[in-house]
Amino acid sequence: MALAHTILATLGDEAYSGYDLWKKFSQTSAYYWQASQQQIYRELGKLEKEGAIASEIIPQEGRPNKKLYKITEKGIEKLKDWLLEPAEPMAIREELLVKVIAAELVPRSVILQEIKRHRQIHTQQLSVYKEIEQQKFPEQVDQLSFKQKCFYATLRCGLSYESYRIAWCDEAIALLSED
């Protein structure tokens, strides 16, 4: 159910079209919730049907029309109710680890190469987050508003996640390439 709430939380700040949401989710939200364009359009349809959001069609010149969505009072109540419920930590489903478990079936280099490839991906993502941190949070942390601090906390989560992944890749490479 959290994709609906992620959308509601995002629309709480300003109006977005489905396309805008998708871009935002592909960029900044990558470290707290991922969703495809199709999922977003479907979820927007559902939320509008139940009255949690409302749309307005914005005609554009030289481009397709935009459907701008805003959160409604009902949507804000829905979001608040959800915030008061406890959330479970996310389920871990990491293909790479399943491959490590079954690694003995293929040459050792296969799994080592794959771990190295993942290390590369996480290094890349880490540098993206570092860039965002430098651009958006160069100031003293304690001078931020509560809202900004909340966003910063999620960014820090992304940063430390990628660091932990890189450190694990290094540990695994060392462990599995021995002798």
Place this chain on the structure above:
Amino acid sequence: MALAHTILATLGDEAYSGYDLWKKFSQTSAYYWQASQQQIYRELGKLEKEGAIASEIIPQEGRPNKKLYKITEKGIEKLKDWLLEPAEPMAIREELLVKVIAAELVPRSVILQEIKRHRQIHTQQLSVYKEIEQQKFPEQVDQLSFKQKCFYATLRCGLSYESYRIAWCDEAIALLSED
């Protein structure tokens, strides 16, 4: 598709029933793949249909019969083929972070309590993994077989994951409870 491969990898070592697999997945596999009992039964049905696994019914006294599954040659080939394909890092979908993003809508204590609760869950899980580490890997790491090293690598991933989560909770609590 990785649940099928997780099951194949597990059946590569010894025969399991659906119930046994579920128990194993609820315990040791929690840190690389999670699945419900129903998902496992459904997946076993599919895998048997396509001939990747084969079952044998074991009558038991005083207990329901067991259906023991073994991997077939075809299943081993399927698993090998999959090992050679690249895997994508898992998508992050963490409800807690969505709540942090929308936290301003509710009293500050709500989100702080929730982060503390998560910290507690991760601390608990970390101690479970530490217990496993002490029980199964008290020896020198370099004396383990390659297979054991692979398993150890996934355990280390679980351990460092929980540590990273706890560290983030501490950081977030400090950041969001200021002034």
Place this chain on the structure above:
DNA sequence: AGCTACATGTAACGAGTTACATGATTAT
């Protein structure tokens, strides 16, 4: 001429969750 970005959607399928159904044994 072909690619990328903008913009919205439908359809089908695969994966994950929740509820329901059954029934014996063992522990509290």
Place this chain on the structure above:
DNA sequence: ATAATCATGTAACTCGTTACATGTAGCT
């Protein structure tokens, strides 16, 4: 008595992925 463990399954539903469909504008 009642709850937990053992053991397998069906059905319905939601969520996530992939493919298909359409069309304009701007860049190379």
